[in-house]
Amino acid sequence: xxxxxxxxxxxWWSGGKSPFNLEYGKLMMWYFLMSDAFTFGxxxxxxxxxxxxxxxxxxxxxxxSAFPGAGHTQLPLAFVSVMTxxxxxxxxxxxxxxxxxxxxxxxxxxxxxxxxIIGGLAFLGCQAWEWHHMxxxxxxxxxxxxxxxxxxxxxxxxxGEVATAADVTKAxxxxxxxxxxxxxxxxxxxxxxxxxxxxxxxxxxAKINTAELHVREKGPVAFGGYFFGxxxxxxFHVFSGVIINIVMLIMTQKNVFQNRGHYLxxxxxxxxxxxxxxxWVFVFLCFYLI
Amino acid sequence: xDHQSASSEVTFEHHISDAEFKQRVxxxxxxxxxxxxxxxxxxxxxxxxxxxxxxxxxxxxxAVCILTLAKAYYIVSVFMHLGDEIRNMIMTIVVxxxxxxxxxxxxxxxxxxxxxxxxxYDLHFKETTTPVHGHHGSPHQEEPAATPxxxxx
Numbered sequence: 292x293x294x295x296x297x298x299x300x301x302x303w304w305s306g307g308k309s310p311f312n313l314e315y316g317k318l319m320m321w322y323f324l325m326s327d328a329f330t331f332g333x334x335x336x337x338x339x340x341x342x343x344x345x346x347x348x349x350x351x352x353x354x355x356s357a358f359p360g361a362g363h364t365q366l367p368l369a370f371v372s373v374m375t376x377x378x379x380x381x382x383x384x385x386x387x388x389x390x391x392x393x394x395x396x397x398x399x400x401x402x403x404x405x406x407x408i409i410g411g412l413a414f415l416g417c418q419a420w421e422w423h424h425m426x427x428x429x430x431x432x433x434x435x436x437x438x439x440x441x442x443x444x445x446x447x448x449x450x451g452e453v454a455t456a457a458d459v460t461k462a463x464x465x466x467x468x469x470x471x472x473x474x475x476x477x478x479x480x481x482x483x484x485x486x487x488x489x490x491x492x493x494x495x496x497a498k499i500n501t502a503e504l505h506v507r508e509k510g511p512v513a514f515g516g517y518f519f520g521x522x523x524x525x526x527f528h529v530f531s532g533v534i535i536n537i538v539m540l541i542m543t544q545k546n547v548f549q550n551r552g553h554y555l556x557x558x559x560x561x562x563x564x565x566x567x568x569x570x571w572v573f574v575f576l577c578f579y580l581i
Numbered sequence: 582x583d584h585q586s587a588s589s590e591v592t593f594e595h596h597i598s599d600a601e602f603k604q605r606v607x608x609x610x611x612x613x614x615x616x617x618x619x620x621x622x623x624x625x626x627x628x629x630x631x632x633x634x635x636x637x638x639x640x641x642x643x644a645v646c647i648l649t650l651a652k653a654y655y656i657v658s659v660f661m662h663l664g665d666e667i668r669n670m671i672m673t674i675v676v677x678x679x680x681x682x683x684x685x686x687x688x689x690x691x692x693x694x695x696x697x698x699x700x701x702y703d704l705h706f707k708e709t710t711t712p713v714h715g716h717h718g719s720p721h722q723e724e725p726a727a728t729p730x731x732x733x734x
Contacts, residue, residue, distance in 0.1 A: 301592055303667075309590040311670035318670070321663075325674055332681055336688045343692030346700070346710040352628035367628050372621050379617070383610050386660050390602055452712055565660045569653055576649040580624050581642040 320559045324566045327528075331570050334524065335577050338517040349450035349510045351579050354443070357424050363477070371579045374417045375571065378529075381410025382568040385536075389561040392554025397543060400557060404540045407564065411533040418526050422519070431474060431506045433458060437465035438506055440473055445515045451508030459506045463496050471495035478503035518578060525567070525574050532567045535560050595665050609659045616648050 303310040311318055342348050352367040359370070384406040391399025429440035430449035438459070441447045454462070463471070472487035478500040480487060487495065539560045548554045597605075623641050627633060633641075658664035663671055700707040 303669075308592050310667075311673075312592050312667050313670060314590050321670075321674055325677060328678065329680075332684060336685055339685070340688045340692035343689050344695040344699075346696065346707070347712050350628075352624065368621055368624050372617070375617055376614070379610070379613050382656065382660055383606060386606055390606075562661055565656055568660075569656050572649055572652050572656065576620075576645065580620055580645050580649075 314555055317555065317559055317562070320562050324562060327566065328570075331521075331524070331573070334517075334521050335573060338521060338577060341511075341513045341517065345511050345513075347452065347511065349448065349514055351581075354450050355421075355579055357421075357428075359420055368579060370417065370421065371575065374414055374421075375575055377410055377414045377417065378568050378571050381407050381414070382565055384410060385561045385564045389554075389558050392548070392557040395549070395554065397546075397549055400543050400548075400554060401540065404536055404543065404557075408533055408536050408540065411529055411536065411564075414529055415526060415533070418522065418529075422522075429473060429477075431470075431477075431504065433462055433506055433508045436462055437467075438462045438470055438474065439466070440470055443515055443518075445519060446512065448510035448512055448514045449507055450514070451510035454506040454508050456501070459501070459504065462506070463499065464492070466492075468492055468495065471499065474504060475499050521574060522578070525570055528567045528570065532560075532564050535563060595662075605659060609655050612655055613652055616652050620645050620648050 301308075303312075309315070309318070313321075355371055356365045356367040357370065358364070358366045384403045388400050388403035388407060391403055425443040428442040428449075430442065431438050432441050432447075432449040432451070433454040434441075441449050443449060466474075468488065468490075471492060472484065472490070472495060475482075475487055475495050475498040476484060480498045480500075482498075487498070490498070539557055542548060542556065543554075548556060623645050627638060627641055663674065700711075
């Protein structure tokens with residue numbers, strides 16, 4: 292980046308020009324993003340404080356190991372890497388859109404904005420699947436001496452320690468027939484669900500393949516609130532970013548920027564979109580990696 | 582047309598050739614992808630190595646944090662072009678962000694202290710929440726606790 296020699300001779304603070312050589316709107320976008328960084332930072336630090344105040348915290352490799360269409364196969368971190376790459380690539384396409392705007396290339400702006408919007412929607416779709424999978428999941432959890440099938444919600448966390456075999460054996464005899472039928476089904480029983488429900492508890496316990504059965508104790512409840520709160524707040528940013536990009540696309544199509552003589556608006560939308568990617572880098576770190 | 586006059590407030594424009602720009606974006610994209618792959622590799626390594634000591638786990642997690650900061654630097658400086666702005670402007674963004682150093686340290690230490698206080702004065706908390714079967718990387722692994730009662734955290 293060659294900056295002209297005139298930079299050093301300009302009297303930046305003498306008035307009539309931006310001392311930061313930036314358009315007002317873009318500068319304010321930067322300050323908004325800085326304050327937004329503190330908002331996200333406060334959320335993530337609060338999560339860190341609670342996590343550090345606990346003796347046990349769920350292992351992300353255990354929590355995030357599902358992949359669409361892979362059934363119960365454990366694929367730790369696979370899906371979230373897909374999400375991360377989608378967001379990185381959509382950040383790159385946004386850089387291309389901003390660059391096309393610099394050159395006043397309307398067609399280029401439209402093309403790259405469309406790709407960015409597709410990337411944003413793909414990310415949101417992935418997040419919707421991930422949330423749905425966690426909330427509606429049926430994870431065998433040892434609760435008050437019996438096994439219950441619960442999902443990851445704001446009120447319960449099925450990702451505690453692995454329960455001991457002795458505890459599981461004891462808990463099986465206390466569990467409801469519905470739970471036992473579901474467990475038998477999960478661990479590979481071939482009978483239909485209604486057939487299983489017709490059996491007695493003893494028959495069902497015999498049907499359950501304990502080698503395939505992974506029962507955990509309840510984990511820290513705070514996990515759900517922080518996970519859904521922070522990824523939800525980030526997802527909301529992605530959503531609003533997609534809306535902003537769609538508005539930019541429509542304005543480009545209607546020649547608004549062409550008539551204005553510059554595509555600075557695309558740069559501001561671009562800053563916001565990159566910030567969304569930047570935040571994801573830290574959400575990814577705090578929830579999925581460490 | 583080469584460049585459009587942006588705004589009357591802007592004194593000069595950054596000029597960058599198409600080839601140079603493409604080169605830069607390509608390099609940054611590859612860099613970000615490689616760092617992400619390394620981070621994932623470390624995450625999976627810790628998963629596949631449950632016997633790793635507390636210190637080793639801490640070191641790997643520290644490495645992931647540093648890699649993440651590198652990623653953040655490249656996104657902000659290249660994709661968001663902050664690196665190309667005037668130094669004074671960069672400082673108005675970066676200097677306030679230094680607050681995070683205090684912010685993170687103070688609150689994490691506070692959380693840790695709360696845990697230590699509860700483990701010292703609230704034995705019920707300690708006995709019901711300390712991992713017994715060895716959650717990898719736990720510093721409490723060697724202390725056998727009483728029967729865990731689920732759902733008391």
